[in-house]
Amino acid sequence: MSTGIAEHLVVTASAGAGGAAPLSRLETVSAAEWRNLADNAAEPNPFFDPDYCQPAFAFAAKGGGAQVIAVRAEGRLLALLPVVRARRALRLPLPVLLARQPYAPLTAPLLSADDPIGAAEALLDRAAASGARVLSLPVMPLDGAAGQALAAAMAKRGVAPVHLEIHERAVLDAGVDAETYLRGGMGAKKLKELRRQRHRLDEEGVVHFASAQTREDVAAALERFLLLEASGWKGRDGTGLGQDEGDRAFVQAMAGNLSARDALEVLELTLDGRVIASGLVLRQGGSAFFFKIAYDETLSRYSPGVQLTVELTRRLSEDPAIAFADSTADAGHPMIDHVWRERIRVADMVIPLRAGDPVAATVIEILRLRRTLREGAKRLRNFFKSFKEKRL
Structure with missing residues (x-):
């Protein structure tokens, strides 16, 4: 120079x-x-x-x-x-x-x-x-x-x-039939394995999916998400959203703002009322954005994060207001790339x-x-x- x-x-x-x-x-x-x-x-x-x-x-x-x-x-x-x-x-x-x-x-x-x-x-x-x-x-x-x-x-x-x-980043064409889409992307063998894991999870207790959408419900679900995230590898690395005071204040304020406009939901997978997987999903302009996911690593043998993502795929495909979903994931993500097969x-x-x-x-x-x-x-x-x- x-x-x-x-x-x-x-x-x-x-x-x-x-x-x-x-x-x-x-x-x-x-x-x-x-x-x-x-x-x-x-x-x-x-x-x-x-x-x-x-x-x-x-x-x-x-x-x-x-x-x-x-x-x-x-x-x-x-x-x-x-x-x-x-x-x-x-x-x-x-x-x-x-x-x-x-x-x-x-x-x-x-x-x-x-x-x-x-x-x-x-x-x-x-x-x-x-x-x-x-x-x-x-x-x-x-x-x-x-x-x-x-x-x-x-x-x-x-x-x-x-x-x-x-x-390339994984995205979802939400205008398709979810079951046909999942079979085409994940394959019959993987879906069969996922169903087997779900049956084994059912044997552990009552399994339930729930979506928090109101401001009050989102605030409570967000706290559960932060605790779950901190219990895993992000907690060990000190990179969880709730581990820095400023980051926690940001995500709490952001979630409150957006949920008041029906622009954010928290999808949860629970086992006997305990959250074992949780995802933050933003919505805007006919699109959804899968912002964050956390899961209980002690139950990884049941693939709770994949179970949650497959359920989200079904819900987005059934939602007439959503045509497209962005995974917001890094390139080559080991989980979402095998579920959502479109790319941008x-x-x-x-x-x-x-x-x-x-x-x-x-x-x-x-x-x-x-x-x-x-x-x-x-x-x-x-x-x-x-x-x-x-x-x-």
């Missing part, structure tokens, strides 16, 4: 921080307008809904530093994207805005369904006006309405995205905001190198962790 470009990176990273305002503070955006845009966006993303997003930034352990790109026209909110500057999010003095908030497995911007391409163009204009040279969308679905609108807007600007990584492409997408910008090109290479180094460090940590566990 030349000295001139290096200096320019640092200078432009803070450009636009004062002055007039391509970026806004979260609290300055009307929650009602924001909520209306989220409910009617070209592509739903409940993780950027204000009732999810605002508690995440306010309470979660990795929150803070958030602003939003908010586009208005003719008295309406047409586009919105929560962002954090790279100096805060990555601790790097780079002119980058990251679409990011804690616990966001999806970073598709909220774009008006009336004119998603125009909304995407205005969004990129605002991002560029902030002084940023690159916009980062770390978990961006490529083939949905938002991805297509961004692709069209980028083509008009004469820029092309760079995908630092692309993977998801990318770590970075967008240069100006055509032919050498600064943006350099920044993108820095981001690529950072990702490579972090992945290498993660593999090394996992190797030593596995080695240590084998020695014990």
